[in-house]
Amino acid sequence: MKIYFKGVIYMDNEANSSISWQAALDHMQEQDLSRALEILLEMVGYEPDNIALINLLADCYYYLGEFDRAKACWDEVLRLNPANQEAKAKLGRYRTPSFQSWLKRYKQALYNIEQKNYELALRILRDLMEENDGFVSVYQFLGLCYMAQSEFEQARLVWDKGLSRDRGNETLADYLQMTTESQPAPELAPTGPEELVNNRKNRAFSGLRLASALLVTICLLLVIKMTGGPELGSRSNETPPVAQNEAVRTESTLSSERDETPVFSEGLLSSESSQGGxxxxxxxxxxxxxxxxxxxxxxxxxxxxxxxxxxxxxxxxxxxxxxxxxxxxxxxxxxxxxxxxxxxxxxxxxxxxxxxxxxxxxxxxxxxxxxxxxxxxxxxxxxxxxxxxxxxxxxxxxxxxxxxxxx
The missing domain is CATH 1.25.40.10 (Tetratricopeptide repeat domain)
Structure with missing residues (x-):
């Protein structure tokens, strides 16, 4: 089955004729890419050579952060119609040195997550978001990096922001629900101020850290699935060259920030000298x-x-x-x-x-x-x-x- 038709079941009839362009476009307009994708995948099952459908499918994959599938869609469109201007233009932008550089660093971030180097992955992802904040997967992985470092509120804020890009994203919604359900119930009869604070802290962190461990495990499985090819998977004990340079820079600049990092600090907020004096x-x-x-x-x-x-x-x-x-x-x-x-x-x-x-x-x-x-x-x-x-x-x-x- 072709890579861009993930989850498609080819139909011999048109029993589901009510599925329409309008529904998919409405979901895209409402920032609900996941539901739009579901509709488009079912539609393309009926019309596997429909160029306009495949182009829309590529857009969904692209903004969800499934870049290989988006590229496969554009390649397929150009196979069907080498003169299609929309696919040629978008594939051209995909192949630009600037985006390829962005994509290389994105894969380095996923590699560092796979290696449990969450601090470096977090910094790379924040830098990437400063350059392009439209990809849902970046919010997903950035939140998981915060979660892995016990920065729970920052993780929730990032995932909530990701949901504003894709309102029907069940993965992000599940992450938020798990962290919310891990919050402690309020104390009704505290025995003393100090004991109350300690109990609340212990209960909060034990629940949240349990959720954190589970979410990070899920994250690692997802990253391994996404990066399981030879490009990243064969170097289990080695950081890619560019990431090594990042690691040196990170070690020298993070000493004063280890206790608390704002949600969008430094990586997204460039230095004083270049921003606002x-x-x-x-x-x-x-x-x-x-x-x-x-x-x-x-x-x-x-x-x-x-x-x-x-x-x-x-x-x-x-x-x-x-x-x-x-x-x-x-x-x-x-x-x-x-x-x-x-x-x-x-x-x-x-x-x-x-x-x-x-x-x-x-x-x-x-x-x-x-x-x-x-x-x-x-x-x-x-x-x-x-x-x-x-x-x-x-x-x-x-x-x-x-x-x-x-x-």
Missing amino acids: AEYDSERESSYYLQGFKAYKEGNFKQAENNLKVVVAMESQSYLNREALYYLARSCYLQKDYGAAEQYYLQYLEQFPDTNYYDDSLFYLGVVYHSIGQKEKAIAAMKEMERVSPNCGYESSDLFKSIMNNS
């Missing part, structure tokens, strides 16, 4: 971002706006700065403060091209213009979104159709 404070940035993002998730958009504005004002150009700017724009949009939302979406498009929320920002900028009656600008934003990110899923939305029908 002497006024830049990565801990302060991280603190305000986490408060703002928590408020956003809870629907307290005004509080989210107030906290995220502080992060954006730092102008660090870091991963957190980028995330804060997008969620600040969203918070203003959801409060129907369209003037501020327009300002922040435009700022995001200018400062962070070719990043994860670029197409989202174009779409919602178009919706903002539509809401304030600027039809030409709304249509222009939607057309630009189509150009830079075809098949992103927004094209199937009622808002998109409503705006474009006025063109």
Whole structure:
């Protein structure tokens, strides 16, 4: 069976004709890649030579972090139609030196997880996320590295963020559930303050560490499955050359950080000299971002706006700065403060091209213009979104159709 048809059962009839493009596109638009993948795999079982289906399947695999399967899909499309421009363009980007460098380091991170070198794997994964934060598997493995080092809250935050990229991801949901169920019940009748603290600590860490051990075991099995080929599996006692250099750098720079590492520290927040000058404070940035993002998730958009504005004002150009700017724009949009939302979406498009929320920002900028009656600008934003990110899923939305029908 072809690699990109993982899990496909070929059908002799079309009993499940209700499965549709629309359902898959809706799931992709709703950031539910796993469910979209299920539908596409079943559809391609009926139409194994459908080029458009295979291209969509490749997109799902790619953003889930199953890069070999994505490449196999594009290769298959070009076998069926050597002139297919979508597959040629995406395979071309996949083969660029910059992405191949990213992919090599990603495999090094998985290798280090397999070797239980979680600290180095964590640092590599954070660096990779700074460069490209759109791959679900990076969140999965980064959270497991935090878990392996008993940094439980950071693991939960990373997995929760991963679920915002793939809402139906059962693996991430299971990880979160296991860590939540491992939390201790509240003490009803403590015998004394000191004993209460000690008991609570012991119970919390024993439960969480049990969950940690189980999750890390699962992680190792998954990594071994993904990297079990000769490229990484034959060097069980040796760190790859680039990773060795990373290890030297890690040993010399981590001595002051071993007790506590913020969720997105250092690897994602570059040095002061390059981000915001002497006024830049990565801990302060991280603190305000986490408060703002928590408020956003809870629907307290005004509080989210107030906290995220502080992060954006730092102008660090870091991963957190980028995330804060997008969620600040969203918070203003959801409060129907369209003037501020327009300002922040435009700022995001200018400062962070070719990043994860670029197409989202174009779409919602178009919706903002539509809401304030600027039809030409709304249509222009939607057309630009189509150009830079075809098949992103927004094209199937009622808002998109409503705006474009006025063109």
